[in-house]
Each structure stands twice: as structure tokens, then as C-alpha cells.
Amino acid sequence: MPQTNVSVIIPTLNAGTMIDDLLTCLEHQSRVPDEIIVVDSSSDDDTRDVVRRHPHVRLIVIDRKDFNHGGTRDMALRESTGEFVLFLTQDALPKDSEYIASILDPFRNEHVGLVYGRQIPRADAHAAESLVRNYTYGPQSFTVKPQDIERMGIRAFRASDVCAAYRRTAYQQVGGFEDPVLTNEDMFIAARLLHAGWYVVYEAEAEVVHSHNFTWNQQFKRNYIQGVEMEKHRDILGDAPITGEGFALVKHTMLGLLKQGKIVDMGWFFVDCIFRYAGNRKGTLDARRALRRA
Template sequence: MSAPLVSIVMRSYNEAWALKDTLPALAAQDYSNTELIVIDSGSTDGSQDLIRAAQPAHFIQITPQDYNPSRVMNHGMRLARAERVIFLNADATPQNPHWLRPLAESLADANVAACFGRQIPRPDCQAVFACDYDRCFGPQRESVKWDHFFSMVSSGLRQDIWQQRGFREDLQYAEDDEYTRWCRSQGYAVHYVPDSIVMHSHNYTPQQSYKRSFGDARAIGKAWQGAAELRWFKTVLLGWLSDVRHDLRWCANNQRLRELAHAMHIRWQQRCAKLAGFRHGWNEQHGAAA
């Protein structure tokens, strides 16, 4: 009996440098009953030629101004013919021919709404971000103890559960976190699949780090109760000290202590942005004073 069809939805934007490896890695997977759906946000670097050469079942092109992650993912889900839908960012490169199968098999369980695979950082990844990947995806990952963690970069969703309620299109950030929290609230499981591995990382500037952390926190503030209760001392100062402690240990263990000062600066930006974003999102949604 042939394996069930799996739909792969890829989001791309000016990532030809990564697609040169990612698309061949997809073609080399040992799970071959697939359809590829690509939604490109107006690439101008040759990405579109590479995508066309891969002969996707659907190649949707939008402008950068029209990009909304929730809207794009909902669109991909509507186009997908399969019950099991796998998401992969264009700059997330599968590390072997067995990336797809573990994700697809995890979704065979009707109670598993979503799953996500392991990510390892690229060789040029700065220490502050490499530490995050270790905390989120490493062999002794701390994220297993967190209230909730999910990453859409390399992940999968069951179509039947998504059809009950898709991604919230009023959120520009943290839409995957919000959706999978909803899945869990409905009694469904969200699985981590460490045998499915991609290489993926970004070196954000301090300004980019602030913007991303602000956006994530703003979305969470809009979506959940309790955001207005955050305080500077705990969220910013104590949170920053905790982050620096993790970075210090990681840098020492990996002989990269020279990068600690940079990590401390990035963490401060992230922590300040988290508090500001939470409060902004809370006020936006609830009209309450922080």
C-alpha cells in the first residue's frame, strides 16, 4: 500500500541562497508521495526561477506588502489536498532524506493537531541565538519545561483540526503559538519530533531583535489574559539576568565568551521589547491601562 499523500507548504522571500540546498533536499526525501505548494512574497533574487524548476503543484505569488503569516498559512492549508500538511520555511534546509517521514507519521494520530521538528543553527550563527536553539531544540532542551513552545519553521498540521479553526489573521506575530495553544485547549496534542532535523537560524541586529520580540509579545498581549500584570522588575531586570546566566554558561561551554557582551545587549533589547509589546497588545485588545 502506498504512503498517504502529504502536502508541503513552503513560504519564501529572497532566499535563493538557501533554496539551492532546500529544494534538492526535498527532492531527495525517502517519502515521495507529496505535493509542493509555494507561496512567494515577491522575491527578486532568482528564487522564483528555482521554485518553478521544482515544478510545485501550486506556485502563488504575492507582494511583500500583502504578506501576513496567518493569511499565507491559511491559504496554504486551503490549497493542500492532503490530510497531513507540512510547513517548511525556504531557508530551513532538511539535513537528511528522513526529514519528512517523522513529521508525517506523527500526524497519523488523529489526536495530534500539530507537530514540529528540530532546528540546528547554521555555522555562522552568533552565540546569543545559538544558545536559544540549544534551549529550544537541544538534547536537553529547556523548552519541554515551558508553559508552551512551538515553531512553524519545520512543522505539520492535521487538516481536519485546522478546519475547525484556522490561524488568527489579526495577528502579525506569534500566530503559530496562539493556534497551537488553542489546539491544546481543545484537548489535542502537540508533538515535538526530534528525528526531523533542519538547519535554520538568523543573526538579528539589536533593532531587529527588539522589533521581533515586541511583535511576539504584542500578539500574546492581544490574545491572552494576564498581560497587564507584567512588571518591569520581573519581566525586564530579572528576566535579563536569567537570560545572561544561560548565555554565560553556553558561551563558556562552547569557548565563545568573547560574544557575551553582544549577547547581553541583545537580551536587554529583547526584554524591554517584551514588556512594551505585552502592554501595547493588552491595551489594544482590552483598552485597559497597563
């Protein structure tokens, strides 16, 4: 695509063990970003010192209590200058030097407003986590258009700011990320972009290494917050149920573990799913009660 300004934004919190590798990787891309902004939530470790060793990286420090996934990213984007703005999390490492070039490529189509990339599980990922990542972020790229919403339901709005890129004009047209929003800011803006006529692209060639080995308690908390936010955003997401997609994921993962002979992991994942469902359900119900009282 024609040479245009590209900004990369990375929110951080205690990222001292990983931020140097990430910044170095970005500085050695085949398409080097014109601007890198790190927004640090007052880390307790040496994150800011490490960032300052990269003289071309701009560091913005905020109070930890002021961070939220929507508002902080929106602030950073409005501080940036790129026509295309890329978001990465501190623990998402581009797989190769072509990451930026790959995630920018779909923007050749002037209708594309958002592109998100593929997440490859880490070497230490649990067997179930690897299967989940490979199911959610498969090897085939695809484009979602407004007319696909009815057919795809909630899947049409899938996106992830772990590794995503936005066309600034599209982002601004739909009002940007909300402030505050506790999670799923990427899903909500994907929905608004599609409703406004923009396309959302999953680009499988833009790969980052990223996964988590969450505990059951962590899964409950994460899914509780997701349940709250998704219920609050039913006006954007519509009435498409998420359970059907969830069951398909569980089936895929269970069969994969069975084929690998990982019976103990099957039991662990079954309990993990219970915690996910319980967290999401409680978050949904709590949000409904709060909305009725409002």
C-alpha cells in the same frame, strides 16, 4: 504510518539563493511529498524563476503587502490537498532525507494534531545563538497533552512553523491560523489545539538547519511584535508569565559562553537580552493601551 497525502508549504520572499537547495532536498526525501506549494510575496530576485525549474512545485504569487504569517499560511493550507500539511521557512533546510518521515511519525497517535521539529544552528551561527537554539530545541522528543498546561505554563504552547506539520482535521476543527496575525501564529494555534483536546509533539528526530544572527535592533523589533501579539492573545495563553522561561534561557546561555571562555560574547549577549526585553515590554504595554482604548 499508513500512506496518506502529504503537502508541503513554503512562504518565500527573495529566496533565490536558497530555494533551489530546499526544493531539491524535499524531492529527494525517503517520503516524497505528494504536493509542494511555494507562496511567493512578489520577490525582487529570481525566486520564481528558480521555483519554475521544479515542474512538480505549485507556485502561488501574492502581493507583498498582503502577506501576514497567519493569513498567508491559512490561505495556502486551504489551497493544499494533503491530510497532513507541513510548513517550512525558506531558510530551513532538512538535515537529511528522513525529515518528512520523522515529522510524520508521531501522527500514528490519532490524538496528535501538531508536530514541530528540531532546529540545528548553522555553521556561521554566533556562539550565543547556537546555545539558544540547542536550549530551545533539545535532543529529547516530548508530547504535550492538555493536562500538562497547568504544569508547563507558557512552555506548553511552544511550537514553530519554521518546521511544523498539522493534521488537517485538527487544524480545521480549531479554525486555523488567524488572519491577520503578525507573528507567533504557531504558538496560538498550539494553544487552541491543546485547549480542544489535541496533543502537540516536539519531534527531535525531525531536524532542519536554521538559525539567525540578528542585530540588536532586529531583536528589538521582533520582540516588540511578539509582545503585541502575545498580549492580544492572553485569552488563549492565560496568565502564565514568560519571564521565568526567559531567565532560564539567559542563565543557560551565559554559563555556556563562560565555559567556552567567550567573555566578549557574554557581554554582547547581555546587551542582546536587554534589547529583547525592552522590545517585548514596549510591545506588551502598547497593546494594553490599545486594548483599553478599543
